Amino acid sequence: MARISVKVIPLHPDRTECTHAVSPSGKPRDPNAGCAGRRNYAVVCSACGPVGEPHGLRVLAEPAQSKHRHNHKASPTPATR
Template sequence: MKVTPLHPDGTECTHAVSPSGKPRAPDAGCACRRNYAVVCSACGTVGEPHGLRVLAEPEQRQHRDNHKAAPAPASH
């Protein structure tokens, strides 16, 4: 489970950014980071994107805890 930075158009941002959130390389074609989405490998995107990473982290933690609390399927 991860918190994924998103461009304004909703695509994942993998560009290197400065502490301000602006691209380190202006010619990289990055439109800056706008939102952060919680992405679960089993469930996909969880909830709505958040404007700040610190706001996405509680949702990430809660979703992870829900997985831990779910009973494991019985194996045959």
């Protein structure tokens, strides 16, 4: 079975992924980078794709990340005799 990853991805205001270095306020450290800053955080599963709607704060996205990851855990199989 393939390993599934569930990540929180920072997004620009136009909902594209932000990979730029940013300050704690979410604004880009390099003003010439062409980054509009981070606006939202999306939960993305490697098997399911985007999960739910983007969240305004990373701390709000983390419970959704944990909940979705928990949904992928395999259910225990009963022991056979």
